[in-house]
Amino acid sequence: xxxxxxxxxxxxxxxxxxxxxxxxxxxxxxxxxxxxxxxxxxxxxxxxxxxxxxxxxxxxxxxxxxxxxxxxxxxxxxxxxxxxxxxxxxxxxxxxxxxxxxxxxxxxxxxxxxxxxxxxxxxxxxxxxxxxxxxxxxxxxxxxx
Amino acid sequence: xxxxxxxxxxxxxxxxxxxxxxxxxxxxxxxxxxxxxxxxxxxxxxxxxxxxxxxxxxxxxxxxxxxxxxxxxxxxxxxxxxxxxxxxxxxxxxxxxxxxxxxxxxxxxxxxxxxxxxxxxxxxxxxxxxxxxxxxxxxxxxxxxxxxxxxxxxxxxxxxxxxxxxxxxxxxxxxxxxxxxxxxxxxxxxxxxxxxxxxxxxxxxxxxxxxxxxxxxxxxxxxxxxxxxxxxxxxxxxxxxxxxxxxxxxxxxxxxxxxxxxxxxxxxxxxxxxxxxxxxxxxxxxxxxxxxxxxxxxxxxxxxxxxxxxxxxxxxxxxxxxxxxxxxxxxxxxxxxxxxxxxxxxxxxxxxxxxxxxxxxxxxxxxxxxxxxxxxxxxxxxxxxxxxxxxxxxxxxxxxxxxxxxxxxxxxxxxxxxxxxxxxxxxxxxxxxxxxxxxxxxxxxxxxxxxxxxxxxxxxxxxxxxxxxxxxxxxxxxxxxxxxxxxxxxxxxxxxxxxxxxxxxxxxxxxxxxxxxxxxxxxxxxxxxxxxxxxxxxxxxxxx
Numbered sequence: 001x002x003x004x005x006x007x008x009x010x011x012x013x014x015x016x017x018x019x020x021x022x023x024x025x026x027x028x029x030x031x032x033x034x035x036x037x038x039x040x041x042x043x044x045x046x047x048x049x050x051x052x053x054x055x056x057x058x059x060x061x062x063x064x065x066x067x068x069x070x071x072x073x074x075x076x077x078x079x080x081x082x083x084x085x086x087x088x089x090x091x092x093x094x095x096x097x098x099x100x101x102x103x104x105x106x107x108x109x110x111x112x113x114x115x116x117x118x119x120x121x122x123x124x125x126x127x128x129x130x131x132x133x134x135x136x137x138x139x140x141x142x143x144x145x
Numbered sequence: 146x147x148x149x150x151x152x153x154x155x156x157x158x159x160x161x162x163x164x165x166x167x168x169x170x171x172x173x174x175x176x177x178x179x180x181x182x183x184x185x186x187x188x189x190x191x192x193x194x195x196x197x198x199x200x201x202x203x204x205x206x207x208x209x210x211x212x213x214x215x216x217x218x219x220x221x222x223x224x225x226x227x228x229x230x231x232x233x234x235x236x237x238x239x240x241x242x243x244x245x246x247x248x249x250x251x252x253x254x255x256x257x258x259x260x261x262x263x264x265x266x267x268x269x270x271x272x273x274x275x276x277x278x279x280x281x282x283x284x285x286x287x288x289x290x291x292x293x294x295x296x297x298x299x300x301x302x303x304x305x306x307x308x309x310x311x312x313x314x315x316x317x318x319x320x321x322x323x324x325x326x327x328x329x330x331x332x333x334x335x336x337x338x339x340x341x342x343x344x345x346x347x348x349x350x351x352x353x354x355x356x357x358x359x360x361x362x363x364x365x366x367x368x369x370x371x372x373x374x375x376x377x378x379x380x381x382x383x384x385x386x387x388x389x390x391x392x393x394x395x396x397x398x399x400x401x402x403x404x405x406x407x408x409x410x411x412x413x414x415x416x417x418x419x420x421x422x423x424x425x426x427x428x429x430x431x432x433x434x435x436x437x438x439x440x441x442x443x444x445x446x447x448x449x450x451x452x453x454x455x456x457x458x459x460x461x462x463x464x465x466x467x468x469x470x471x472x473x474x475x476x477x478x479x480x481x482x483x484x485x486x487x488x489x490x491x492x493x494x495x496x497x498x499x500x501x502x503x504x505x506x507x508x509x510x511x512x513x514x515x516x517x518x519x520x521x522x523x524x525x526x527x528x529x530x531x532x533x534x535x536x537x538x539x540x541x542x543x544x545x546x547x548x549x550x551x552x553x554x555x556x557x558x559x560x561x562x563x564x565x566x567x568x569x570x571x572x573x574x575x576x577x578x579x580x581x582x583x584x585x586x587x588x589x590x591x592x593x594x595x596x597x598x599x600x601x602x603x604x605x606x607x608x609x610x611x612x613x614x615x616x617x618x619x620x621x622x623x624x625x626x627x628x629x630x631x632x633x634x635x636x637x638x639x640x641x642x643x644x645x646x647x648x649x650x651x652x653x654x655x656x657x658x659x660x661x662x663x664x665x666x667x668x669x670x671x672x673x674x675x676x677x678x679x680x681x682x683x684x685x686x687x688x689x
Contacts, residue, residue: 036388061183061266063306067384070303074422090167090176090184097302110175120163122155125296127424128303135152135296136426139433 005114006102008080013052033084040068044075053077055100057085066098073099073129092117099129146209146510147292147437149257156299157254160261164188165247187267187305189260190246194562197241199249200263205273205291205315206234206513210500213511215256217496223249228496230481230489232553232604233312234272234513235263239560261299266307268298268379272314274322275514278438279522281470285342287317287334289434290371293426297372304379308386309394311379312351323515324631326350326359327607329396330378337365344371348378348408349400352601356637357397360405362412370416373425377416381408440471441508441523447473451526457544458533464544466529473526477507479519479536480543480551484580485573488554489517498539506532516553516592518546549584549591549658550576553604557597557614558621564597566614566621567647571595574651579658588658591671594629607631609672610657611638612650623650627657627683628675639680642688656686 006012017033020042031052034040043050053072055065069081080102083095087105092114095103103109124132149157164184171181185191189200201216208216216236220228223245224238231237241249253259263270271291278286294313298304304311314323317334325331331347343365350359366374382396385403400408449472453459466475479499481489491499499519503511506528507521514520524532536542545551552575555561557568572595579585594608598615605611611626622644629638645653660683661671675683 060180061306062388063266063304064384064388066303066306067380070380074418088180089170090180091306094300094302094305113170113175116166121159121300123152124302125156125299126301127422134426135156136430138152139150140427140429 003108004102004104005109006080007096008101010080012080012102017052017054034065034068036062036064038068040071041075043072047072047075047077047079050077050079052080052082054082054084054104057083057087060086060088060091066094069095069098069100070129089113089117093121097124097128097130097132146207147204147288147434153296154254154257157257157259157261160188160259160300161247161250161254164250168243168247183265183306185246186265187262188246188250189263190241190243191264192562193239193556193560194558195560196239197243197246198237198239198560199241199246199260200231200235200237201253201258201260202263202270203234203236203258203513204295205271205277205288206275206515207277207288208511208513209509210504210511212256212258213496213500213503215252215258217493217500219249219252220493220496222252227490227492229487229556230491230513230517230519232515232517232555232602233263233270234275234515235270236513237556239556264310266309266311267305268301268307268311268313271295271298272312272323272328272515274316274318275512275520276322276467276476276522277317277512278440279469279474279476280318280320281468282320283318284334284336285317286435286438287315288438289431290317290332290334290344290368291315292434292437293372293431294375297375297426301379304383307379307383308388309391309396311382311396313375319633321631321633321635324604324607324635326635327352327356327604327631328359330375331359332371335365341367343367344374346374346378348412349397349405351395351397352604352606353395354392354599354601355395355397356601356606357401358635358637359397360400362405362409368431369425369428370420371425373419373422374412374416376424377412377419380415380419381411385411441510443471443474443523444525445472447525448527449473451529455530457537458530461533461542461544462529464548465546466524467546469523471523474523475526475529477521477524477529477532478514478546479521479541480545481518481541482545482551482576483540483543484550485577487569488552488572491519495539495541498535499541502532502535516547516551518551545585547590547592549579549588549593551592552576553592553594553608555596555598555603557595557603561597561602563600564614565599565616566597566623568595568597568603568612568614571612571614571623571647571650574647575654578651578655582655584655584658584662587662589670591658592630593654604631605629606637607635608638609670609675610654612654613640615644617644621647623647625650625653625657625687627680628672630672641680641684653687657683660686
């Protein structure tokens with residue numbers, strides 16, 4: 001059982017996530033799991049009663065889950081977004097930026113390494129799903145006019 | 146030239162610290178080689194045949210003399226006293242030790258340089274026109290847009306594990322000196338009927354084993370939506386690009402399989418969505434960046450006349466100097482293609498000399514060309530003879546810009562673990578042959594490009610004459626291609642027929658040029674004659 005690293009205060013969902021297909025067939029489940037080939041946008045009409053979306057990374061080199069996370073956050077999803085599978089310390093910072101707020105890796109992280117990974121970057125260049133203020137706005141403020 | 150502020154510096158410094166930590170965890174066994182590999186690749190560190198290679202980014206090919214000197218120091222301190230300038234306007238060192246890599250990155254960061262995303266499945270160093278800011282035919286200097294995209298693409302959290310590598314070029318003139326349509330995204334800054342600047346997006350070009358010329362998917366993206374449109378192009382690719390087969394994973398395959406219309410439709414849908422997400426930088430950022438690319442203080446009333454009494458100097462001026470927008474100036478190309486040399490190589494001493502000359506004669510600015518030469522972009526005509534004399538003394542005055550011996554060659558089997566055949570010795574023999582027989586002097590513009598395998602790092606598809614090294618039953622074999630072009634008249638070369646051995650390919654190139662010399666009409670380049678008379682006369686000479 002992988003250790004769960006979580007950046008939320010609410011109670012975790014206590015039942016397993018269903019597949020996207022199963023979820024779309026009987027969408028009363030509160031937890032759903034996205035595989036790399038699934039279209040995250042298919043969940044958008046049902047997000048109001050979803051509390052946990054797991055995004056599976058069968059291989060850490062497959063980056064589709066990063067886009068899935070941002071698509072869901074951009075659609076207003078505020079529930080738990082969990083990266084599961086081949087999730088490594090060196091991906092944590094980017095995943096957090098894309099909107100993941102919990103991590104269930106196949107192999108547990110070294111806590112010190114994980115902590116360092118989240119704190120490593122003093123700034124960010126681009127806006128993403130984590131609300132960090134990009135360097136561009138630190139330079140100029142938020143006025144886009 | 147762009148200068149880092151506290152934020153840019155903090156980001157490259159953080160990157161150095163991150164990489165040192167990754168190396169530490171690799172050595173402690175916390176990271177497997179499979180886990181470490183994408184991390185080192187995104188810091189430019191590539192495992193080749195004999196050693197690690199480090200590829201250093203030269204964003205849009207622009208350097209100052211201090212940076213060039215730092216590159217020379219790295220060559221001496223950590224390598225064998227030389228470096229190799231590449232077709233992405235970067236520099237590579239071929240004999241690097243893993244344990245030195247962190248220190249090299251720190252040395253680079255000290256002069257506002259880095260090796261970030263110069264390899265791996267991410268957005269690579271952004272290339273541009275090597276005559277940007279100097280040529281009269283540009284609408285604007287394209288480099289501010291390239292710098293904006295550099296910042297946007299650096300550590301972009303969504304696009305660090307793309308299906309495959311991703312290359313972007315930005316130009317701002319009708320003439321294409323950056324092979325823009327052979328990139329994953331090619332951007333041309335254009336003006337619309339209302340006189341506003343915008344960006345034309347060409348997506349899905351590339352070389353490699355399946356060469357494609359990028360279709361234009363949007364003729365005008367307003368400049369205050371440039372980053373958002375690029376993000377839309379990348380997101381559609383990241384979500385839908387093929388990941389089942391490494392050889393079909395580039396965006397050109399996605400665009401080809403979906404069709405440009407369907408890909409465009411998906412991008413436009415994503416773009417409409419992203420416009421509401423507020424990801425575009427403030428307009429003030431582009432204005433801030435532009436101030437770094439303002440013209441240097443060009444002098445006025447300079448003499449236009451050049452004393453041409455020394456014929457060798459006059460030849461170099463005719464061949465290697467290119468018209469400049471400011472009266473009394475030219476852009477001077479320093480050839481890294483001496484007869485019999487290794488294309489793109491420069492020794493530490495040569496780099497330091499080039500740095501000194503840039504400081505003295507070109508407002509402290511240098512450019513790396515994708516053709517593996519160096520440009521001093523802003524040289525007074527009055528200084529040309531002194532410049533040429535200094536270059537000539539250092540063996541850097543080969544008068545061969547865009548001539549048959551100005552060869553692009555990949556590292557090939559001498560260095561690269563992917564290669565099937567050697568490229569460098571073939572380039573050396575061709576340049577020696579055309580020097581010895583005197584034909585090199587009379588051929589005019591002829592772009593010759595050599596790749597040592599199908600991955601096409603030597604751009605053989607885009608050569609007026611291209612050479613592709615393959616492995617045929619354990620023996621190096623070379624295919625000949627004719628008719629490619631990377632310029633505004635982009636075209637892909639066609640294979641002439643059966644390949645040749647190493648000696649045979651040099652003969653074959655000479656025979657092809659003989660056909661041209663016999664059949665050319667007034668003012669025709671090799672490429673023009675080929676396009677007019679077709680493949681048959683060449684085949685006849687080669688195989689008849």
